[in-house]
Amino acid sequence: MDGLSLEVPAGEICVLVGPSGCGKTTAMRMVNRMTDITAGDILLDGHSVRERRPAELRREIGYAIQQIGLFPHLSVAGNVATVPRLLGWPKERIRTRVDELLELVSLDPHETRDRYPAQLSGGQRQRVGVARALAVDPPLMLMDEPFGAIDPINRERLQNEFLRLQREIRKTIVFVTHDIDEAIKMGDRIAVMQQGGKLAQYSPPAELLMYPEGRFVEDFVGADRALKRLALQRVRDVDLWKAPLVRVGEPVAEARAKVADSEVPYPLLVDGDGRPLGWLSEKAMLGERVERELRSNAEPVLELDDVLRDALSDLLQEEAQYGPVVDHRGQVTGVLSIEMLSHALRTDPDQVPHGADAAA
């Protein structure tokens, strides 16, 4: 550590990012004294952490690490109850709190409560880890690569989920990652660190991408800065195109009118609940009524909470121009196109919200 000085406003996510060996994890671990502070100080709410007994201090700070570190011999409930038990909460209170927390992280308490960590998927374990860190409602949380051990698809989902959760709980979070994309997506503020525990830049993500200070930050952020800015916006922030939604059996004339009325050149077939089934070609529109086309599909289906960068990557992956956007019930609410994304790339980043606000 070399003269590292940071101020993290309450209720914000501060991401420490940098190459391995830059001291980001060490810096984070100093906050709850898992690493000893030899010089300088850390103030929580104006009080020095050095005056506190380490074990007591740590119980007041949420702690989630990369491998999650669930206790294999305790059930999910036992794991989540770790700190409440240390604080001597009554049994009944612990039980209600555990169920409450599991629901908060989108796990079914009845199904997961009595399972052991070995019986959970990676994503479920990660959620239990977050629930455990939140157990006594600490105002401050430390998270060290909490999504590091999870496959990319689930990681995207868990990140979105966590940002939604953060919007509700408004914790002050110190978040460590080596992944600049994750930093941009998760952070209200980003501290870029370089070898030897030096702070290279500390600013909100949009500013970091627009005005990187110095060569190191420029290189670390990467040449595709413009592209990365897409991570600052979500699909719901964009004025989506109206989707020409048709159903099986609908008169073809009506369907054609809908297509003419939309920027999208193909009709999108949906089921009775408005969920996307597939784009239709001319063939399905030859008769009197719209028919089901066997080989049509609606991939990629995008979600309102996806960041534009992920949406773009999904579109490119499927070699698609258009992607139907669904809400949390899976109903189509509009269409996102490559054209709209290229427009978003030109938007002034100062107009762009970030972190948990972007998920609002």
Add this chain to the structure above:
Amino acid sequence: MTSVLAQLEIRERTDSCVADDGFCPDWIADNLDRYVDPFFEHVYLTLVAVAIGFAISFALALVAYRRRWLINPVTQVTGILYTIPSIAAFFLLLPLTGRGKTTALIALVSYVLLIIFRNVLTGLDNVPDEAKDAGRGMGLTDRQLLWRVEVPLAVPEIMAGLRIAVTTTVGLATLAFFAGAGGLGGQIFADITFRSNVVVAGGLAVLLAALLDGLILLVQRGITPWTRAVAAR
């Protein structure tokens, strides 16, 4: 010492099967009660020796787990005790502690120390680092971490050590009669040429080892349900 090894007459050689040193079910059925007392002496020797050995080596392992420099000296001392042939140990102890159970127990205890010490320590060392880090990071003190996380996670290895210790002790305790402590060994050597006798006494020792081994396994399964929790999907 010759008196110890002298063959005792435990049979009347009227029956031809018995006279031929054979395996005689009738004789066994009539003489089973001879083995009851030695059997329970054997159980006593085994359980007490393992219990004392466990208490000593478990405590030693907990101390050495935190003060790593102790591992080598403890391993060496218990290692030397482990390599002393038990018969030699019995005779070496006789002048100090005299004939009887104490002498036998000292020798048997010294034999299990290394086994249990090493297994407890391995179990503790194998506790995943991230579980320890998470525990400490959530505010468990060293003592809480030890008793709530590290020891419970070491239970499978600890129990494995206990199983080895118990089965070897059952075997070694057959020599305890050299120290005048009785047990099934006394019965075997009472008439080592008579097949019926050797099969019954030896069989009881094997049975006891299997029984205790199974019992520990059962206890282990009871207290570590998490080891059998495999991915449900």
